Amino acid sequence: MSGITASAAPPLPAAAEKLRFYASWLVAAIVLLLLPKIFTSGGSTTTFSLMGISIIFSLSYNILLGQTGMLSFGHAVYYGLGGFLAIHSMNIIGAHKLPIPLPIVPLIGGLSGLFFAALLGWVSTQRSGTAFAMISLGVGELIASSALILRTFFGGEAGVSANRTKLLKLFDWSFGPQIQIYYLVAAWTLIAVIAMYALTRTPLGRMCNAVRDNPERVQFVGYNPHVVRYLAFCFAGFFAGIAGALAAINFEIANSAYLGAEQSGTVLFATYIGGIGFFIGPIVGAIFVTFLSLGLSDLTQVWQLYFGLIFIAVVMFAPGGITGLLMMHRPLLKAGTLGLVLPSYLIALLPTLATIAGLILSIETIVHYTVNPGDDSHIKAFGVGFDAASPYIWAIAAVLLTGGFLVARKTWTFIGHAWDGATSIAREKGIAV
Amino acid sequence: MSAAIELRGIEKNFGNVAIIRNINLSIAQGERHALIGPNGAGKSTTFNLISGYMAPTSGSVLLRGDVISGLPPYQINRRGLSRSFQVTNVFARMSVWENLRCAVLWSTGQRYAFWKNIDNLPEVRDRTARILADISLTARRDVPAGLLTYAEQRALEIGITVAGGADVILLDEPTAGMSHAETGRAVALIRRLTEGRTLLIVEHDMSVVFGLADRISVLVYGQIIASGTPEEIRGNAKVREAYLGEEAA
Numbered sequence: 001m002s003g004i005t006a007s008a009a010p011p012l013p014a015a016a017e018k019l020r021f022y023a024s025w026l027v028a029a030i031v032l033l034l035l036p037k038i039f040t041s042g043g044s045t046t047t048f049s050l051m052g053i054s055i056i057f058s059l060s061y062n063i064l065l066g067q068t069g070m071l072s073f074g075h076a077v078y079y080g081l082g083g084f085l086a087i088h089s090m091n092i093i094g095a096h097k098l099p100i101p102l103p104i105v106p107l108i109g110g111l112s113g114l115f116f117a118a119l120l121g122w123v124s125t126q127r128s129g130t131a132f133a134m135i136s137l138g139v140g141e142l143i144a145s146s147a148l149i150l151r152t153f154f155g156g157e158a159g160v161s162a163n164r165t166k167l168l169k170l171f172d173w174s175f176g177p178q179i180q181i182y183y184l185v186a187a188w189t190l191i192a193v194i195a196m197y198a199l200t201r202t203p204l205g206r207m208c209n210a211v212r213d214n215p216e217r218v219q220f221v222g223y224n225p226h227v228v229r230y231l232a233f234c235f236a237g238f239f240a241g242i243a244g245a246l247a248a249i250n251f252e253i254a255n256s257a258y259l260g261a262e263q264s265g266t267v268l269f270a271t272y273i274g275g276i277g278f279f280i281g282p283i284v285g286a287i288f289v290t291f292l293s294l295g296l297s298d299l300t301q302v303w304q305l306y307f308g309l310i311f312i313a314v315v316m317f318a319p320g321g322i323t324g325l326l327m328m329h330r331p332l333l334k335a336g337t338l339g340l341v342l343p344s345y346l347i348a349l350l351p352t353l354a355t356i357a358g359l360i361l362s363i364e365t366i367v368h369y370t371v372n373p374g375d376d377s378h379i380k381a382f383g384v385g386f387d388a389a390s391p392y393i394w395a396i397a398a399v400l401l402t403g404g405f406l407v408a409r410k411t412w413t414f415i416g417h418a419w420d421g422a423t424s425i426a427r428e429k430g431i432a433v
Numbered sequence: 434m435s436a437a438i439e440l441r442g443i444e445k446n447f448g449n450v451a452i453i454r455n456i457n458l459s460i461a462q463g464e465r466h467a468l469i470g471p472n473g474a475g476k477s478t479t480f481n482l483i484s485g486y487m488a489p490t491s492g493s494v495l496l497r498g499d500v501i502s503g504l505p506p507y508q509i510n511r512r513g514l515s516r517s518f519q520v521t522n523v524f525a526r527m528s529v530w531e532n533l534r535c536a537v538l539w540s541t542g543q544r545y546a547f548w549k550n551i552d553n554l555p556e557v558r559d560r561t562a563r564i565l566a567d568i569s570l571t572a573r574r575d576v577p578a579g580l581l582t583y584a585e586q587r588a589l590e591i592g593i594t595v596a597g598g599a600d601v602i603l604l605d606e607p608t609a610g611m612s613h614a615e616t617g618r619a620v621a622l623i624r625r626l627t628e629g630r631t632l633l634i635v636e637h638d639m640s641v642v643f644g645l646a647d648r649i650s651v652l653v654y655g656q657i658i659a660s661g662t663p664e665e666i667r668g669n670a671k672v673r674e675a676y677l678g679e680e681a682a
Contacts (some may be wrong), residue, residue, distance in 0.1 A: 004559075004562050004563050004566045005558060005559045005562040005563070007562075007566070007571065008562040008563075008565045008566045008571045008574070009530075009558050009559075009561065009562040009565075010530060010574065010575070012552070013552075198550075199547060201550055201551055201552065202546060202547045202548065202549055202550065202551055203538050203543040203544070203545070203546045203547070203549060203551055203554075204545050204546060204547040205547070205551070206531060206534065206535060206538070206551055207535060207538065207545070209524070209526075209527055209531070210524050210527065210531075210535045212526075213524035213525055213526050213527055214522060214523065214524050214525070216522065217518075217522045217523065217524065217593070218507075218535075219485075219505065219506040219507045219510070220484065220506055220507075220510055220515065220516055220594075221510065221515075221535055221536040221538070221539060221593065221596075221597060222507050222510045222511045222538075222539030222540065222597060223507055223538075223539060223545075224505070224507045227545060228545065231545055231547070235547070432576075
């Protein structure tokens with residue numbers, strides 16, 4: 001029997017492979033440790049903290065969407081409740097001088113998320129698909145609206161604030177400076193990422209995938225898909241709660257925006273853009289979206305519009321997200337045929353960029369005339385100043401948009417051809433594409 | 434000794450339409466029993482009623498003497514009854530290995546464990562490897578189930594069904610859509626994998642039925658019109674009239 005196992009089972013990882021696996025986590029830890037030494041500005045420390053929070057939140061969302069096949073429109077409920085409970089705990093701990101240091105508070109947030117997910121999830125996880133999505137939307141709206149009604153707990157419009165430095169000091173860290181908050185977030189991010197990765201490699205994690213693929217068949221291998229979904233939901237709530245608590249610590253405030261539909265939408269957006277089919281997808285998405293939302297909002301007034309366009313583009317042209325797009329190239333890299341595709345990318349790059357530039361120019365001009373038509377027409381978008389009233393600008397926008405598109409469409413077929421050639425060579429070499 | 438499966442007065446109505454009309458059937462432990470009948474006779478519905486996919490309108494299903502009708506499918510499966518599907522029903526995005534491993538997990542007592550590393554479970558690994566070798570898909574181990582050929586998917590379907598070690602196996606048209614050679618291999622596979630277990634099989638291919646079954650029941654319009662050994666069925670006038678007709682003549 002062991003002979004069969006040896007010949008039929010996938011080989012167990014060799015010692016070197018295991019070592020490489022642990023080494024990669026160690027490298028991640030070192031990178032997190034050194035990041036603020038490389039990017040020393042206060043702004044980047046804040047950005048990194050927000051990225052860490054977003055990574056945990058997006059990965060927790062992918063336990064639902066990517067791992068178990070549940071599309072939630074109300075995941076921010078558990079993020080927000082984790083945040084509120086963390087704020088209240090900080091106030092209580094500070095007021096009573098309880099011997100609980102700040103680094104423990106995210107765990108309180110996580111347990112709150114877990115508690116509410118366990119409470120609210122049993123009914124909604126009976127079904128996946130549309131029923132689950134609709135219930136998640138309903139619960140989300142319910143909690144978000146009660147946040148404005150139950151003022152004693154949620155603090156109404158203003159929210160509830162706390163002072164993070166009033167807690168028990170640990171190793172002389174007051175957690176006042178942003179850099180200390182960064183390290184707190186980084187440590188929790190690493191812990192949460194490892195924990196969520198480990199979860200995918202457990203019997204429950206694999207049954208989540210099975211429920212995603214075929215809940216009907218799961219019932220006929222002895223598992224109750226409802227219980228699998230419910231447990232996945234509880235885990236997702238737990239990690240979302242940790243993320244919410246870290247956000248509350250970072251901003252020293254929790255308000256109704258934490259729980260709302262916009263927050264739920266953002267996490268769906270980040271997770272999907274990153275790629276739900278890969279564990280690292282949501283990490284990529286969280287970094288990308290955090291970076292973009294901070295960067296774009298400085299560059300243009302209608303940054304949310306661009307977000308929407310990016311989202312539509314990803315859904316239509318790259319359903320595997322950024323990670324899926326990159327991973328498509330792995331078989332070509334293995335076959336050594338990546339060089340056949342790259343030139344076609346370069347050819348397509350210029351006209352595609354021209355199209356995008358034309359689109360941006362058109363959008364900004366239209367925005368100027370619809371939003372503030374009375375203002376000075378000399379506007380600035382993406383750091384470039386131009387006159388929105390000038391017919392030349394309109395002409396340039398039209399030429400870039402239509403001309404660029406017509407040329408770009410031709411170059412995209414080059415990519416298609418190059419891609420076909422490269423993959424067929426890879427297939428001949430016996431590499432699965 | 435109580436029968437492996439016993440159907441007592443099973444009826445199933447969809448709205449006002451009676452699909453299954455008073456079926457009584459007893460299958461002994463270790464028996465290979467075939468259920469045949471024309472299209473729409475209610476064979477798949479019978480499977481759905483036994484496996485818990487549907488509850489009967491009246492009557493009861495007994496597994497080794499215990500009533501199982503009304504239980505959800507996963508509880509029936511845990512009691513040692515496993516079924517396959519007429520239309521391939523696998524975990525399409527997961528590899529062959531993952532498919533079989535999911536089918537092994539519950540029977541090795543893993544339940545909903547989230548504290549164990551799935552690659553560190555020797556019993557799961559051994560049993561998955563054994564089933565993989567049994568269905569001859571070792572070379573396709575890491576291929577997503579959705580990308581297998583039709584015959585390979587059918588083999589995987591059977592593999593998932595038997596992987597949990599259930600001693601009562603229900604196979605719903607396992608050779609449907611297969612070529613002659615593929616059918617031959619599938620029958621040999623079924624014979625091997627159900628050795629010492631109770632088998633209830635729905636099949637249209639009469640060579641498979643008569644080659645494999647110890648006993649045969651004929652279902653027509655929701656009723657069993659005959660039940661017996663292959664010889665008895667072959668010689669039964671009612672069966673010839675209703676179903677076998679030319680083939681037996």
